[in-house]
Amino acid sequence: MDETVAQGLANKIYEKRKSAAYELERVIKLESDDLKIQAIVRQLCTEFIGTADKPARSASGGLIGLAAATIALGKHSASYLDLIIPAVLSCFASQDSRIRYYSTESLYNIAKVAKGEVLLYFNEIFDMLCKVNLGSLFIYFSVAAKLNEKIKDIVSEKATSYVSLLHRNHRRNHEDTESDPDNNDDLDPDESIHDIRSTAFSLAKFMPLLSERLYVINPYTRTFLVSWITVLNSIPDLDLIVFLPDFLDGLMKYSSDIHQDVRIATARLLDSFLEEIKRTTNSNKPVRKTSRASFNDRLKTESTTLEESPDDDSDSQDSIQPYDVTVDFSRIIAILLNHISSADEAIQITALRWVSDFFAICPSNLLPFTPKLLRVVLPAISHESTALRRSARDVNDKLLRLIRGLIAGNGSEDENNLLNADLEELDFVNSATIQLLDEHEETRVSALGWLMELVKLAAKKSKEDLGLRAEILPALLKTLSDTSEAVVKKDLELLAQISKNDDYFNQLMVNLLTLFSSDRNLLEQRGSLIIRQLSLNLNAERIYKTLAENLEKETDLEFAQSIVQHLNNNLLTAPELSDARKRLRQLSSTEGSSFFTTLYRSWSHNAVATFSLCLLAQAYEHALNLLQVFAELEVSVQVLVQIDKLVQLLESPVFIYLRLQLLEPEKYPYLNKCLYGLLMLLPQTQAFHTLRNRLHSITTQSFAPSSKSSSSSSRLAKGSEIHWDNLLNRFRMLQNRQQAQGKIRRNWAE
Known part of the structure; x- marks a missing residue:
């Protein structure tokens, strides 16, 4: 650039740097040589900005100059943004708050001109905005907020439709290939659409960054992240719900934030996701696809319009329909189950509420998770919090109804196929049996209720030798020593159900005598209850005859x-x-x-x-x-x-x-x-x-x-x-x- 302009941009006085920037803008507007313009941009990036140790006035001049160059280039700035934006973003790492301020202001002006083109650098810009919110100095916070809102506006308007001018030029290079019938036969229509039409904004590329950033503790950054997810979720046809499993884990943790505004915003966002899942599931809408022919026509129209008026926002109003929405329920359920075990009550209640609603949305997807669901829900049934207990009981009751419906033959084909899976493979038994050791009575009673359902499942499958009875019998016999009478009664009810099989009946009677012989306190304290409850659920005469026949051979006369x-x-x-x-x-x-x-x-x-x-x-x-x-x-x-x-x-x-x-x-x-x-x-x-x-x-x-x-x-x-x-x-x-x-x-x- 002209030496005078260069000196003006490096001047200590801000107004002179600003005047030099206006002059640079005028020069670039008049310049028709792309190589010359590129040289000027490179000079600003290297000589003025360069490394982080550049003096503030030099970096400030370079940042103002890059903004002026972008304004001058207008619709042609897309070809230079790969030099301009990285240089501006590098200044955000400066220890000098003034440089960070100028870089924020510069990027704001660049975004105003480049609009949809900045979406190619969305991840880098978003990452920078996160760090702004983490900063302890708020000198430039207001201009950063303006930049944040500007980027939000651009994303809201153009995320689903804007194709970079650079990509459109790439499309033109393929037009001859597409018009050739021989080559056209070799192209898959769906694949060609994705290869040729690539929007500047990519959710798939953004998700890893968002997922990583969500695990912050700073309340300002959390608020920033929730607001961005809310914006993305509000954009028609962006289908953020498809990527929900990628960031749900981090987002759920915000439910326990110590700041009320974070909790409220998170609750609203999670509610909106849940409602969207319900709408997506209940709508039964047809698969949405875009034909290749209509896509090409549409793309040509967009290209022509943008070349005539690159600053026109009309393209954002007519977005191309995405492909059919598929929600990965299995991944979501796995995340929710992990949060039910959280140490925080608010997170647990939120996760339980989601699981409860999923019984109406996707019961088949919940079935494979039943063992793990039992491991996390049964302990929550006895939680000291009334709200949490209520939520856990609701989930437990719905799961019981689902399993009982399958036993009665009311399930879908997929659900019945899951029912026919091996119980040991599904880990049902261990999940329920382990809860018999829980310190709370209600959890132990509920666990026994589940074991009763497992026995019914075994009968439904018409398999006597599942190993189920043999596996749980020792645990049930041990539970007879439980301090709770309610637990013992439920345990005896289950033992009676198992013992309706002749082989297990005789085995139970022998085991009872052995148990009474080894634990005389159990005989004194629970003996009467055990005999009466078994007599209530089984044939009392048969019980007494079997016990008497075994006692006839007893060698311990005192016992x-x-x-x-x-x-x-x-x-x-x-x-x-x-x-x-x-x-x-x-x-x-x-x-x-x-x-x-x-x-x-x-x-x-x-x-x-x-x-x-x-x-x-x-x-x-x-x-x-x-x-x-x-x-x-x-x-x-x-x-x-x-x-x-x-x-x-x-x-x-x-x-x-x-x-x-x-x-x-x-x-x-x-x-x-x-x-x-x-x-x-x-x-x-x-x-x-x-x-x-x-x-x-x-x-x-x-x-x-x-x-x-x-x-x-x-x-x-x-x-x-x-x-x-x-x-x-x-x-x-x-x-x-x-x-x-x-x-x-x-x-x-x-």
Whole structure:
């Protein structure tokens, strides 16, 4: 450039630098030699700006000169921007705030002229604007805000349609190829459109930068980023939603920002994305494509218009339609699940709300994530926050309804295919089972509910050997020791469901006895609840028969005596065992006699339990014989306590039939005798007086059996085929063993 102009641009006085810039603008407007113009631009970039250590007045002159050159070039500036814009952007790294100010002002003026052409450098400009917001000095913040708004305006108007003049010249070089029929046949229409027409702005190229920048903490930069995403999302046909998985993770973190304005802006933006997803999914719009012929016609029109009036903004109003919108739900769901595990409540609630809405939008996409969803949602069900608990329960309930619908056969073809996948591969079992260790009751109950659904899924698949029952059975048995009664009841309900299979029923009974034997506290504290709940959900008679058959082989006599006592107490009192009690009173039937005999052989470990079993079965004659054996044994305090409890039970509704039978001594002669015999065993305690008052309340009659009753008893014994002598001998044998072992235990204790 002219030496005078160069000196003016380097002058210490700003007004003289400004005058020199006006002169430079006039010179460039009159210059027709592209090489000369390029030399001037290079001189400004190297001699005036050059490196960061240039003095402020030199850099200022260079920046003003580049802005003046761009204004002078007007529509022809596109060819020089690859020199101009990098030079201007380099000044933003200067430590001198004045240089940063001039560079911002210069870039603003350049953008006003170049408009859509600056979109080729959008990433670099955006990155610079981020750093402006991070700066602690705000001398040039206002002009930076003006620049930011100018770039936003350009992006809003031209992002979806503007093709750089440089690219359009490249298109003209392809016109001959496109007009050749032979070459045209070799081109794929869709591919040629993308190759030839490349808009200056590219979301795909911008996303990595945006994703990286989102992980900042500075509230001003966060506000800046949210505002930019909002602008991009508002542009018709830009389809930012397609790239949502690329930046959703960073954006979600803003929900917990300590600054309210950041949280509010983020919430609004996330809501707009969610609503757009719903609209995109519900619209069922056809695939949107642009034909190659119409594209070429359109592009020619744009090119002509821009050459005539490069500053005309009309091209932004008629954008080319993009291709069909595809939302990557799987990537979005994966991101949301990670945020449900966040330590921040606001982020968790936001993520849960999105997942909840996805059940209506894309249930098939959620199914593969069910195991992980369980791992993050079940703990949240018991969160101390009411809002978070409500959100987690909502997601859990919707997921349950989805799975139950599939079990009922109400799913789509894709969903049913997922249902047929191997449960172990989907990791359902581990996801639910691990939650049984959670410290909160509600989470453990919900986890058991999910395991119940898994068992139903296994049945739906008609596969018995999935390994599912075998895998969860140990965990379920361990859960019986849970401190929560609600958890234990749910656990027992699931165990009952599993045990409807014969093999697992027998296995459960054996495991229960083993568990009670190893954990006597469990037997004392939960034994009654466990037996009653299982009897409620399974066949009580079958439970007792199976337990008795296994107890018959029990070698630990102390344990056998203890568990028989617990089983007998439930048999006498539990409403769930009423059918079993009725069966025992039917000794004349094969089923009744078999049930009685099976129980008797194990009940013989406990003398009082055996006696009460005979009373329950109305085997009064045999009960009287048992009392004779009692006389041969050493009646301990423990036995007397059990007799005391039995007397109290005789006053309960269960034994109404027995008390009424006392009125018919000629029909039940042995009943009176065995009750009087029981009375003779008792010391004169409250139980003694209770039983004596009951017996004295009836008319004294002869207790000798009549011939009619004797014959009836003989027929009963014969019809039921119960070998009473064998049972009595077994009772005597086991009681002798119990006493011998009791003496050994006492000796060891001493």
